Amino acid sequence: MxxxxxxxxxxxxxxxxxLAILRDGVPRTRAQLAELTGLARSTIAxxxxxxxxxxxxxxxxxxxxxxxxxxxxxxxxxxxxxxLAIDLGATHxxxxxxxxxxxxTTSESRRLRISDGPEAILDWALETAERLYAxxxxxLGDLVxxxxxxxxxxxxxxxxxxxxxxxxxWDRFDIPTYVRRVFDVPVLVDNDVNLLALGEHALAWPDQxxxxxxxxxxxxxxxxxxxxxxxxxxxxxAGDLGHVRVPFTSETPSHGAxxxxxxxxxxxxxxxxxxxxAGIPAASSDDVVALARTGNAEVLQAxxxxxxxxxxxxxxxxxxxNPSLVVVGGxxxxxxxxxxxxxxxxxxxxxxxxxxxxxxxxQSRSPETGGAxxxxxxxxxxxxxxxxxxxxx
Amino acid sequence: MxxxxxxxxxxxxxxxxxLAILRDGVPRTRAQLAELTGLARSTIAxxxxxxxxxxxxxxxxxxxxxxxxxxxxxxxxxxxxxxLAIDLGATHxxxxxxxxxxxxTTSESRRLRISDGPEAILDWALETAERLYAxxxxxLGDLVxxxxxxxxxxxxxxxxxxxxxxxxxWDRFDIPTYVRRVFDVPVLVDNDVNLLALGEHALAWPDQxxxxxxxxxxxxxxxxxxxxxxxxxxxxxAGDLGHVRVPFTSETPSHGAxxxxxxxxxxxxxxxxxxxxAGIPAASSDDVVALARTGNAEVLQAxxxxxxxxxxxxxxxxxxxNPSLVVVGGxxxxxxxxxxxxxxxxxxxxxxxxxxxxxxxxQSRSPETGGAxxxxxxxxxxxxxxxxxxxxx
Numbered sequence: 001m002x003x004x005x006x007x008x009x010x011x012x013x014x015x016x017x018x019l020a021i022l023r024d025g026v027p028r029t030r031a032q033l034a035e036l037t038g039l040a041r042s043t044i045a046x047x048x049x050x051x052x053x054x055x056x057x058x059x060x061x062x063x064x065x066x067x068x069x070x071x072x073x074x075x076x077x078x079x080x081x082x083x084l085a086i087d088l089g090a091t092h093x094x095x096x097x098x099x100x101x102x103x104x105t106t107s108e109s110r111r112l113r114i115s116d117g118p119e120a121i122l123d124w125a126l127e128t129a130e131r132l133y134a135x136x137x138x139x140l141g142d143l144v145x146x147x148x149x150x151x152x153x154x155x156x157x158x159x160x161x162x163x164x165x166x167x168x169x170w171d172r173f174d175i176p177t178y179v180r181r182v183f184d185v186p187v188l189v190d191n192d193v194n195l196l197a198l199g200e201h202a203l204a205w206p207d208q209x210x211x212x213x214x215x216x217x218x219x220x221x222x223x224x225x226x227x228x229x230x231x232x233x234x235x236x237x238a239g240d241l242g243h244v245r246v247p248f249t250s251e252t253p254s255h256g257a258x259x260x261x262x263x264x265x266x267x268x269x270x271x272x273x274x275x276x277x278a279g280i281p282a283a284s285s286d287d288v289v290a291l292a293r294t295g296n297a298e299v300l301q302a303x304x305x306x307x308x309x310x311x312x313x314x315x316x317x318x319x320x321x322n323p324s325l326v327v328v329g330g331x332x333x334x335x336x337x338x339x340x341x342x343x344x345x346x347x348x349x350x351x352x353x354x355x356x357x358x359x360x361x362x363q364s365r366s367p368e369t370g371g372a373x374x375x376x377x378x379x380x381x382x383x384x385x386x387x388x389x390x391x392x393x
Numbered sequence: 394m395x396x397x398x399x400x401x402x403x404x405x406x407x408x409x410x411x412l413a414i415l416r417d418g419v420p421r422t423r424a425q426l427a428e429l430t431g432l433a434r435s436t437i438a439x440x441x442x443x444x445x446x447x448x449x450x451x452x453x454x455x456x457x458x459x460x461x462x463x464x465x466x467x468x469x470x471x472x473x474x475x476x477l478a479i480d481l482g483a484t485h486x487x488x489x490x491x492x493x494x495x496x497x498t499t500s501e502s503r504r505l506r507i508s509d510g511p512e513a514i515l516d517w518a519l520e521t522a523e524r525l526y527a528x529x530x531x532x533l534g535d536l537v538x539x540x541x542x543x544x545x546x547x548x549x550x551x552x553x554x555x556x557x558x559x560x561x562x563w564d565r566f567d568i569p570t571y572v573r574r575v576f577d578v579p580v581l582v583d584n585d586v587n588l589l590a591l592g593e594h595a596l597a598w599p600d601q602x603x604x605x606x607x608x609x610x611x612x613x614x615x616x617x618x619x620x621x622x623x624x625x626x627x628x629x630x631a632g633d634l635g636h637v638r639v640p641f642t643s644e645t646p647s648h649g650a651x652x653x654x655x656x657x658x659x660x661x662x663x664x665x666x667x668x669x670x671a672g673i674p675a676a677s678s679d680d681v682v683a684l685a686r687t688g689n690a691e692v693l694q695a696x697x698x699x700x701x702x703x704x705x706x707x708x709x710x711x712x713x714x715n716p717s718l719v720v721v722g723g724x725x726x727x728x729x730x731x732x733x734x735x736x737x738x739x740x741x742x743x744x745x746x747x748x749x750x751x752x753x754x755x756q757s758r759s760p761e762t763g764g765a766x767x768x769x770x771x772x773x774x775x776x777x778x779x780x781x782x783x784x785x786x
């Protein structure tokens with residue numbers, strides 16, 4: 001979290017506990033909130049008044065009366081504020097507005113090249129955002145924050161991309177300052193895979209506390225949910241799998257490279273190169289997906305082998321993290337079962353029995369806007385103070 | 394946490410917040426506690442009375458008076474209870490008693506063979522524990538729980554070792570039930586590396602929230618602290634590095650095994666085998682450490698190479714977890730700088746710049762009783778309800 005975000009959180013720390021309870025959408029009476037928190041009725045009253053003034057909570061009709069005047073119930077009011085979510089991939093971009101429940105209310109997407117550089121890309125995103133926001137007719141004061149995902153490593157505390165391999169021109173570009181010239185609210189930046197993990201977790205697997213999300217597209221990366229939380233590591237670069245060395249074994253076919261990173265073997269462009277070399281022209285992840293849909297046996301075999309190479313690294317991740325769920329997403333995951341089959345084949349062979357006995361390896365269930373949903377959730381968790389509550393020591 | 398532990402926690406959930414604050418050892422007045430928690434004075438009074446009755450907190454003399462009767466201060470009372478900690482390695486065992494601050498008050502250790510099986514080993518540990526406990530002269534009711542570390546994977550929810558490679562006879566042995574025949578209190582079991590990580594974190598690096606502890610001895614394993622908490626994964630087997638495949642590169646010398654997992658290359662016995670094959674007889678980690686102290690160049694070179702092999706896997710862990718600190722412990726870490734130098738050489742070469750720019754790779758600072766301290770801390774966090782507080786969603 002940036003200092004600016006911390007300073008401009010829209011809820012005082014001491015009200016976030018009530019909000020964390022009410023965010024499940026269930027209306028509650030003051031008495032129920034007092035019982036759940038152990039807070040004094042007078043404290044509850046003051047904090048509910050504060051939250052009501054901000055519009056974050058609202059009266060929700062009356063509870064069933066137990067005689068006498070029925071007690072008023074309070075509910076979370078997700079429509080009270082707006083979040084701007086911008087999800088930038090290597091070749092696509094999504095700009096979306098969401099409510100405080102993380103539900104997207106409007107969005108627009110287009111193909112782009114992240115290598116066009118930060119000004120060109122962000123100018124498009126910000127102009128689109130201004131237009132979408134204007135169409136809502138809401139005052140700018142309703143915007144609580146901007147969440148942005150980019151396809152490379154980000155120092156989460158500052159929002160700066162650091163040595164992003166596929167983002168020429170973006171190294172240490174000050175995205176938050178650039179965005180705040182237009183929208184003067186907290187701006188949080190993270191890599192797109194972390195946001196896909198946040199979105200997938202919130203949408204499809206809210207009850208799983210140990211989830212590894214692996215994105216396979218132009219690049220390869222992972223987002224780690226451990227103990228129910230996104231784990232970013234010390235500088236925010238956790239999950240950087242693309243440059244991990246793939247363990248070679250005697251069964252591994254030679255790829256013509258003895259020192260290969262995972263991305264050099266199993267990314268969309270890597271599969272496309274292998275296919276082109278075998279006489280099947282392909283240039284991108286999308287080409288590979290299109291070829292796979294024709295059912296060409298050689299293409300399916302190349303994808304299966306990429307799945308095995310990915311599986312070698314995922315097997316290490318499974319031994320290290322012991323997730324209950326590995327979710328494979330990204331554009332290449334649309335090739336269907338061959339990629340997952342390759343991953344499963346190696347993971348179930350390599351990882352320890354305790355780590356795999358209840359392990360599910362599955363395809364992402366998020367829609368195309370999964371990254372934007374994750375970006376919105378990042379902002380919501382931060383500005384509502386829910387995920388940034390200090391852990392008890 | 395086992396259900397039995399949950400049921401017999403010595404503090405009600407609603408009092409654990411106060412205890413979490415007071416555990417730092419600073420005495421506080423009821424007014425200060427009310428301010429820190431937002432709880433009503435009347436709620437504070439009830440909870441402090443409950444905690445005082447259990448002996449967990451006690452009056453701490455009076456605060457500086459601001460006129461009138463000085464307000465009474467309350468302090469945490471770590472001597473009020475006793476924790477039994479049993480740390481079992483492949484070839485050694487420690488039995489210790491600790492207070493509620495995790496400070497060891499008495500301990501005994503001996504060499505053993507974990508392969509002698511659970512009854513023989515646990516009988517020794519329990520007889521030793523009974524003797525140490527009797528010598529304290531305290532009633533059995535003061536014992537809040539037993540923490541046990543074993544050198545293999547443990548299903549943390551049940552306390553059962555699952556397919557532990559170097560613990561013949563222990564597979565699915567019901568350690569908690571066996572121990573409760575003697576000490577009828579909650580019994581928590583974890584693998585020894587997780588407990589070393591907990592102990593190292595509490596003793597030497599309490600302010601670091603991202604720490605990877607790697608133990609190199611007869612086996613190799615890791616304990617992961619992310620977001621300030623020990624991450625055990627879904628079944629409790631997180632950190633199982635011993636059977637991870639080592640990535641081979643064109644620079645890697647052949648070890649005569651093309652499909653080697655990490656333990657087959659870099660553990661104490663693996664180095665001993667390599668030295669023996671080179672005409673320098675060695676049979677164990679201890680032999681390797683002793684040979685290293687003679688300064689033999691061939692021995693130091695073999696250790697350096699083991700460090701590099703370990704570094705190949707640690708590099709993957711660093712990319713995946715982005716820790717600020719990698720701590721190398723275990724008996725083999727006593728060989729000195731050659732092992733660490735090999736690890737550093739590969740990690741700084743392989744891992745991404747963002748992950749290594751502030752990374753420290755260092756030797757464990759824990760004493761020989763580090764694992765026992767970790768076992769005590771596991772029990773304290775669990776029975777005082779501090780680490781088991783549910784995270785806000």
